[in-house]
Amino acid sequence: MPNKKQIYDRDKVAIGLAIFVALISFPFWFNMGKASPAPEIKLSDKAKAAKQCIAPTAYMRAEHMAILDLWRDTVVRDAKRVYSTNDGLTFNMSLSTGENSCMGCHVTKADFCDKCHNYASVRPYCWDCHIAPKENK
Amino acid sequence: MMENSRRRFIKIAGITAAGFGLKPVTDVLASGGAPKKASPIGDTSAGNKALTAKRWAMIIDVKKMAHEETIHQCVEACHKLHNIPKLDNKRHEIKWIWEEEFKHAFPGQHHEHMSEEIQHAPFLVLCNHCENPPCVRACPTKATFQREDGIVLMDFHRCIGCRFCMAACPYGSRSFNFRDPRPFIEEVQEKFPTRMKGVVEKCNFCAERLAEGKQPACVEASNGALIFGDLNDENSDVRKVLKSNYVIRRKPGLGTGPQVYYMV
Numbered sequence: 001m002p003n004k005k006q007i008y009d010r011d012k013v014a015i016g017l018a019i020f021v022a023l024i025s026f027p028f029w030f031n032m033g034k035a036s037p038a039p040e041i042k043l044s045d046k047a048k049a050a051k052q053c054i055a056p057t058a059y060m061r062a063e064h065m066a067i068l069d070l071w072r073d074t075v076v077r078d079a080k081r082v083y084s085t086n087d088g089l090t091f092n093m094s095l096s097t098g099e100n101s102c103m104g105c106h107v108t109k110a111d112f113c114d115k116c117h118n119y120a121s122v123r124p125y126c127w128d129c130h131i132a133p134k135e136n137k
Numbered sequence: 138m139m140e141n142s143r144r145r146f147i148k149i150a151g152i153t154a155a156g157f158g159l160k161p162v163t164d165v166l167a168s169g170g171a172p173k174k175a176s177p178i179g180d181t182s183a184g185n186k187a188l189t190a191k192r193w194a195m196i197i198d199v200k201k202m203a204h205e206e207t208i209h210q211c212v213e214a215c216h217k218l219h220n221i222p223k224l225d226n227k228r229h230e231i232k233w234i235w236e237e238e239f240k241h242a243f244p245g246q247h248h249e250h251m252s253e254e255i256q257h258a259p260f261l262v263l264c265n266h267c268e269n270p271p272c273v274r275a276c277p278t279k280a281t282f283q284r285e286d287g288i289v290l291m292d293f294h295r296c297i298g299c300r301f302c303m304a305a306c307p308y309g310s311r312s313f314n315f316r317d318p319r320p321f322i323e324e325v326q327e328k329f330p331t332r333m334k335g336v337v338e339k340c341n342f343c344a345e346r347l348a349e350g351k352q353p354a355c356v357e358a359s360n361g362a363l364i365f366g367d368l369n370d371e372n373s374d375v376r377k378v379l380k381s382n383y384v385i386r387r388k389p390g391l392g393t394g395p396q397v398y399y400m401v
Contacts, residue, residue, distance in 0.1 A: 054179065074181050076292045079284065081348050082184035093181065097328045129293065129330040 039119045042111040050105060054083060054091055065124070068095065068102075096130045103133050186350035191369035192287040193342055194396040195353075196378050197261055201362035208236050208259050214358035215340070220331045222321030231312040233340040234263040234355055242387060242399075255401060261363075263355075264289065264310040264340035265387060268394025275305035287368075287396060288342045298335040307391050311339045368396070 007013060047053070053060045054067075071093045074080050083091045092100035106112040109132040117124065183189070202208055215221075215234045224230050240247040242260040270289045272281050280295035281302050303311045317334045325331070329345065332338050343353035356363040366375035375398075378384075384398040 072294060073292075076290065076294070077282070077284075078181075079187070079286075079344065079348060080181040080183050081187075082182050083179055084182065085179040096330070125333075128333040131325060131327045131330060133327065 036119070039115040041115060042108070044105065044107045044112070046107065047105045047112075053105075054085060054089075068126075095126060096132060107133055109133070184348065186348075188347045188350055188352075190286050190367035192367060192396070193266065193347075194287070194366065194368040194375050194398065195266075195342075195356070196364040196375055196384065196398045196400055198362045198364070198400045199255075199258055199260060200400070201360070202261055203254075203258055205259065207360055207362055208261055210358040210360075211261060211355040211363065212236070214354040215343075217324065218326060218329060218343075218354045219341075220318070220322050220326055220329050222318035222331075223323060224316065224318075224321050229315045231314065231318065231338065233312075233338070234261060236260065237262045243385065244388070246385070260399065261355075262308065262310075262387070263397065264342075265308055265393065265395030265397045266340075266342055268396065269392060271305040271307065271393060272302035272311065275301040277301060284344075288344055290341055290344055291337070291339065293330070293332055293336050293338070296336040298337065300337060302337055307388055307393065308395075311337050313337050 055063075060067075071083070075093050081093050083093045085091075090100075092098060092104070094101035096103045098104055103109070109127070212234055216223075216232075219233060221231050221233060236259045239251070239255055239258065239260060242262050247256070266287055266289045268287070270281075270283055273283050273289060276282075277299060278295045278297055280292045280297070281289065282292070283289050298313065300313055303309075303313060314332050314334050314336055319325075319331055322331060343351070343355075346353060351357070352365055353363075356365045364374050364378055366373035368375055370376065378400070379398065382400050384400050386395045386398055389395070
């Protein structure tokens, strides 16, 4: 009695499977060891001197987009433009207008914003309208 | 009998499962969506420099405006400050404040024996910041809204460029960015954002300047031909002028309640 569990065309199937696995895993082995390191944010001198942004660094790193979103609604809808921390510091709730705004301290967009955004492949559309401060080259 | 009870069992089981599945959904709906995360510290305020009012309004003294110079200064001051592009094609033109003849600014109110002076006087027109703004009702995304102080403002972030507001506005106060405006801005002001292709824009009564305690740019440039103030404050300049002068408004019959008054 022949073995019932025999595979027909076993060799062809095996070759086909091998090719299939190789192809589907192509992105993994092709990029192996090529992962680019996480970018280091370059803080401006002013930002370094200030030690802390409007909130602890870890919070800013995780939530800055939520803060910006909340701020833009607060500014445009409620006309509240001044943010004060519990330490008595006040900030201009604005991305790019003047000394006391985000870009007033983080003066270089390329070093501060773009580095991480490019790495993470996020493309926020802030700069379609807002004007980044001119960078000193 | 057996057949019947199985049917019933499956029905009840089905309804129960659906009930359990619905619970989380109704919970979320009942709570009004996920709450927005607030900042961990700090507080927001309008700041102590900001000019505030119950109802902002503007009066245009047409006689004082009769100098071409003054009108140009007003228009220039506004358009420069707000990064308004200069597009030569009339159909792409962007304007927040501009000059119009009487018959166009006040259609239906002009007649053939009108004084030359009025007929050809330059009327400054801009968004009327209506009491009852039709653009706000037309906007499907609430990008255009009315502030508590009466200013009809746009949230450019939310504008999807449907142009319903332009169709709704009886004064033609709104312009649409058919092209990317950036290359056509002569002198970019870093303090004010530009717009992008595909959004509508209009006069904002200089909300960003009021927040800093300054009068609107056109008022500042007008040599006293424009008066700006709080309509709800009896002692304000606008109220004093309104008390002692005859003023007209644009298309009052439409019921929009314009807040820009013309002293003829």
